[in-house]
Amino acid sequence: MQYVKKEYKRFNKTSYRSFILGGDIGGTNTNLGIFGVKNKSPTLLLSFHFKSKELKGLHEAINMVLKYMQGYRISITKASIGAAGVLSTKKELITVTNLKWHVNKKSLIKKTKLKKIILLNDFEAIGYGVNTLSKKDVKIVKKAKKIPKAPIVVIGAGTGFGKTTLFYNDQHKSYIPMPSEGGHIDFAPKNKDELGLANFIKKYRRIKQSISYQQVLSGSGLENIYVYLRKRFNKTKYTKEIDKSANKAMLISKYRKVDRTCKAVFEIFKKFYGTAAKDYAVDALSYGGIYISGGIAAKNNDIFDKTFIKNFYDSPQMKEVVLKTPVYVILDYNIGLLGAGFAGARFL
Known part of the structure; x- marks a missing residue:
């Protein structure tokens, strides 16, 4: 062993x-x-x-x-x-x-x-684990005044996509998380291309029902987006390697700065991440912060850029909520x- x-x-x-x-x-x-x-x-x-x-x-x-x-x-x-x-x-x-x-x-x-x-x-x-974090363990993605003891939401893409909401407990003097399978909430396409992706994933993965955030925000989500975009770009030495690999997500992440297809995959991926973070922030009124965990975030924390923030802010009726919500990436593996x-x- x-x-x-x-x-x-x-x-x-x-x-x-x-x-x-x-x-x-x-x-x-x-x-x-x-x-x-x-x-x-x-x-x-x-x-x-x-x-x-x-x-x-x-x-x-x-x-x-x-x-x-x-x-x-x-x-x-x-x-x-x-x-x-x-x-x-x-x-x-x-x-x-x-x-x-x-x-x-x-x-x-x-x-x-x-x-x-x-x-x-x-x-x-x-x-x-959020109770144990220090400043060196997180990267600030979006600044806002954190309200003490306010709810916190943790989301993260890895093998799958997960979510939990934390509430402060005065008796235990710490945050207590609520068990959740919120990563399986339905993914809602916002335009024609996203609808095309959703329909493709259903066919590619043989899914008869609606798809969830997990099908677009996870390692398999990266693969789903990649396969959907693959024919739009010319073959490269990178895509040839990815196409043969059993672990496509790892290579898509590895080559995202040098290959056009991989770059395009992550452009879509971070848009979805911003939208998901916004949805969960509005749901929980998480003025204690949105914390993003998972290996994909920790290894690619520069993807939480202006594109991510733009989609995080895309909530006309609840703009005040997202403006007041800080966002962090957890760096501690x-x-x-x-x-x-x-x-x-x-x-x-």
Whole structure:
């Protein structure tokens, strides 16, 4: 089992009052972290990064990490795990998107030495992570006076598209995210070309119903837009490579500054991002800010430019709302893992 280990801080068994395991699980990557806890405040000490599809189940990665911690003579029995997928009403199962295996609380307790587990939707975990952010962890896209304790919305494109709304809780003195599958809200074309794209995606992906934001704001969304535009431009050495690749989104992102087709894809992509951010800002009156997460945003944060802002402002009846809403890009790759650790330290 291959993995990458990262160390953030030296520690020993007596450095913290307790230790917990945090998890950030997606269709592509499985990230596990060891947190030291003092006064319900978590510190990320170690992280372990696996490829999800190389695992037979989450228990494999967890058992490896727990065994590794035995080298420090530390036994960990508590975990907080966020995963990309639908969380059951009893919060005992997450059906992970794009994976053959799922996150099952009872199964993990049976197959590992864990005794107490919190399960979170991936964007719920990212929402908790917002509580841990410092100025260096974000890029300001649009300035506005942030209203203390006002609602916050987190959105993000990655393997899929996610969204959560955060409300401040005075008892816990932190923001609490609401579980959501808001990334599956219907995508509404605004002109003839966008309608053409929507109809193309339905045919290309064999979708009989309406399409959602996830079909245009995600890795597969980049591919959908690319394939739709492909015949409008001449072939290049870049498009030939993309056409043969199983991971088109990664290459479209890589060549977006040198290839005309890829540039055109991102022009459309950032328009949709601006529109989505506006829609969710108006929905939640998020005067605490719109926070944009996900690997696509972090790796391509310069796409949040005048085009994005123009589409964010495109709300004639609610212009005052969007004008007063700050927008940030989250730069910390570990935000979901940090959020899982934060929730575990507070509630386990």
